[in-house]
Amino acid sequence: xxxxxxxxxxxxxxxxxxxxxxxxxxxxxxxxxxxxxxxxxxxxxxxxxxxxxxxxxxxxxxxxxxxxxxxxxxxxxxxxxxxxxxxxxxxxxxxxxxxxxxxxxxxxxxxxxxxxxxxxxxxxxxxxxxxxxxxxxxxxxxxxxxxxxxxxxxxxxxxxxxxxxxxxxxxxxxxxxxxxxxxxxxxxxxxxxxxxxxxxxxxxxxxxxxxxxxxxxxxxxxxxxxxxxxxxxxxxxxxxxxxxxxx
Ligand SMILES: [Ca+2]
Ligand SMILES: [Ca+2]
Ligand SMILES: [Ca+2]
Numbered sequence: 001x002x003x004x005x006x007x008x009x010x011x012x013x014x015x016x017x018x019x020x021x022x023x024x025x026x027x028x029x030x031x032x033x034x035x036x037x038x039x040x041x042x043x044x045x046x047x048x049x050x051x052x053x054x055x056x057x058x059x060x061x062x063x064x065x066x067x068x069x070x071x072x073x074x075x076x077x078x079x080x081x082x083x084x085x086x087x088x089x090x091x092x093x094x095x096x097x098x099x100x101x102x103x104x105x106x107x108x109x110x111x112x113x114x115x116x117x118x119x120x121x122x123x124x125x126x127x128x129x130x131x132x133x134x135x136x137x138x139x140x141x142x143x144x145x146x147x148x149x150x151x152x153x154x155x156x157x158x159x160x161x162x163x164x165x166x167x168x169x170x171x172x173x174x175x176x177x178x179x180x181x182x183x184x185x186x187x188x189x190x191x192x193x194x195x196x197x198x199x200x201x202x203x204x205x206x207x208x209x210x211x212x213x214x215x216x217x218x219x220x221x222x223x224x225x226x227x228x229x230x231x232x233x234x235x236x237x238x239x240x241x242x243x244x245x246x247x
Contacts, residue, residue, distance in 0.1 A: 026124040026131070027059035030066045033112045035102030037150035039068070041170040043094045043123070044137070049173035052094050055126035058134070058171065060100050062113040062148065068100035096171070099164065102150035113148040118190045121171050134171040143200040143247050144169060145190045176246070192246045194226045200247040208240045 039060070045051045052072045060068035075090060091097060100119060101112040113119055121134040138144040146169055153163040194204040208227045211219055212235060219227070227235045229242050 026126070026129070027057050027066055027069050027122070030060075030068055030101055031111050033101045033104045034152045035104060035112055035150045036153055036164045037100050037102065037148065038097060038164050038166040039100055039119075039146070039169055040095070040097045040166055041168055042092070043096060043134075044170055044172040045094070046173065049132065050123070050125040050128070050130075052096075052123075053125075053127065057124040057126070058096055058098060059122045059124065060098050060113075061120050061122065062110075062117045065110065065113075067102075067113040067119065067148075068098045070096045070098040072096075100148065100150060102148060102152075113150065115149065116147045119146045119148050123171070123173055132173050133176060135174045135176070137170045137172055138199060139168065139170070141170075143192075145193050145198050145200070147198070191226075191229050191231070192243045194223075194229065194243070196226065200243065202247070204247070205240050205243045208235060208243060211235045212237060212240065 043052050043058070050056070054072050054074040056072045058070040059066055072093075103110050103112040103114050119136075121136065123132045123134050124130075125132065136144050136146045146167070149165070149167075151165055153165075192200045192204060194207045197203070207223075208229070209215075211224070211227050224235060227239060229239045232238075
């Protein structure tokens with residue numbers, strides 16, 4: 001009985017989906033709050049990865065919660081769901097501008113990104129309908145950790161200027177399962193940032209190697225915990241290798 005109902009429902013869904021000519025919003029529309037931060041940058045597509053095309057999307061997430069979205073359009077720009085550019089400047093083909101909505105502290109529900117939460121990004125290729133993880137990088141090409149610091153800005157339509165703070169990060173498409181998967185890597189690779197400076201680079205590897213070699217004999221519990229990036233209770237070469245792979 002249930003099985004038959006299930007098949008019927010699936011068939012109905014398939015018909016509905018087939019009939020819908022509208023652009024499917026793969027990442028949905030994030031809830032809008034007045035706490036905001038804009039992230040601008042470019043998408044870096046290594047060989048074998050999709051290149052942004054009109055209809056493709058970037059979703060910004062705090063954990064599972066969608067907190068921002070950008071839709072690529074022909075001739076730059078976005079899908080008009082809040083990522084709109086101040087002054088209507090056109091964006092380059094691989095440029096993005098995402099408005100990331102923060103949690104409204106006066107509501108009980110989590111309706112946006114939490115302050116200092118690590119924001120992760122995913123890319124939706126509308127041609128293949130494949131979703132690919134993205135890595136946050138700084139302008140030096142180092143892997144960076146984006147922690148949310150949105151502020152409550154007055155509504156844009158009241159003031160002629162946009163007071164939304166803007167931060168710059170580039171997003172590199174990656175096949176790394178990365179985010180939150182497997183051990184202490186944590187969302188967005190924050191666990192690999194041993195010294196907590198927002199960047200995952202050789203400095204973090206060096207700290208772990210120092211701890212292993214005994215060169216740095218006085219490490220606080222906090223530093224030791226940070227150095228144990230795969231969270232197995234030991235600080236050893238596996239942690240150093242994990243950082244090398246994820247920087
Ligand atoms: Ca809230
Ligand atoms: Ca670091
Ligand atoms: Ca470890």
